[in-house]
Amino acid sequence: YVVSLNYPGQWFDSNRDAFNLWISHCAGSGIWMAGRGGGHFQNITAYENKGNGFRPTYDTGWVNCTAGRNGKRGFYIAESAVRLMNCKAWWSGFRIPEAGWSDYQSNGFSFESNTRGAIAVGCEAQDNYANGFAFSLVTGHNAYDCIADSNNRRNGDSVAVSFYNSYNCRFSGQVYDRYNDSVRY
Numbered sequence: 001y002v003v004s005l006n007y008p009g010q011w012f013d014s015n016r017d018a019f020n021l022w023i024s025h026c027a028g029s030g031i032w033m034a035g036r037g038g039g040h041f042q043n044i045t046a047y048e049n050k051g052n053g054f055r056p057t058y059d060t061g062w063v064n065c066t067a068g069r070n071g072k073r074g075f076y077i078a079e080s081a082v083r084l085m086n087c088k089a090w091w092s093g094f095r096i097p098e099a100g101w102s103d104y105q106s107n108g109f110s111f112e113s114n115t116r117g118a119i120a121v122g123c124e125a126q127d128n129y130a131n132g133f134a135f136s137l138v139t140g141h142n143a144y145d146c147i148a149d150s151n152n153r154r155n156g157d158s159v160a161v162s163f164y165n166s167y168n169c170r171f172s173g174q175v176y177d178r179y180n181d182s183v184r185y
Contacts (some may be wrong), residue, residue: 015039016060024048030070033057037081041065052076053089058115062087069094072105074128077141078113084120093129093154106130107158108151111141111169120146127151130158132175135166146173 016039023030023046030046030053033039037059045066046053053067058079067074067089074089093106108125109132111118116139124147125132132148135141148160160175 017041019043021045022047026050029053029055029072029076030067031055033060037079046070046074048094053092056082058082061085066090067092067108073110074108074125075110077109077111077118078115080115080117082118084109084118084123086122087120088124088126089128089132090124090126091128091153106154107132107134107162108148109133109143111135111138111166113137114139116140118142120144122146124149125151125160127153129153130156131162132160133171134162134164135169135171136162136164138166139168141166141169143171143173146171148173148175150177150179 019042021044026049029051030049032055034057037057039060042063048069050071052072053070053074054065055076056062059081061083063085065087069091074092089108092108106129108128109120114137118141120143122145126149128151132151133143151160152158161171163169
């Protein structure tokens with residue numbers, strides 16, 4: 001990953017701000033955060049990275065960020081209290097998977113790992129190879145006014161919005177498949 005927002009062996013800075021960045025063709029993820037939260041990120045594109053587009057830490061805000069054609073997930077939310085507004089993930093899982101990768105690693109937005117309280121507002125998942133929005137083993141995540149457009153590009157068992165062993169999660173918005181005019185539930 002080209003941007004690593006942690007400082008090994010030192011005190012973690014909780015006031016991270018990044019604006020107007022283009023991150024592409026990295027061997028790992030575009031942005032992978034660790035440590036304390038509290039950052040604000042705006043107008044950042046993670047494009048054609050081998051790993052995830054973005055993997056934020058907890059208590060961070062993301063506005064107008066785009067993850068396109070990354071090898072794994074567009075947004076991998078494995079920490080609590082992440083806020084996403086007007087973000088888009090498209091063609092997640094574009095690169096050929098390596099041995100041991102599974103389809104769930106190609107979701108547009110993945111909310112995972114026993115986290116709580118993340119929110120996505122006005123976000124879009126389009127043409128991802130697995131699920132558009134996936135809620136897996138989480139509690140209290142919310143996605144409002146979001147769009148899941150034509151996901152499941154591998155034609156596997158993926159859907160537009162998936163809830164797996166998750167509780168008190170909400171999704172509102174539009175779900176459709178523009179290629180065959182049917183809705184994938």
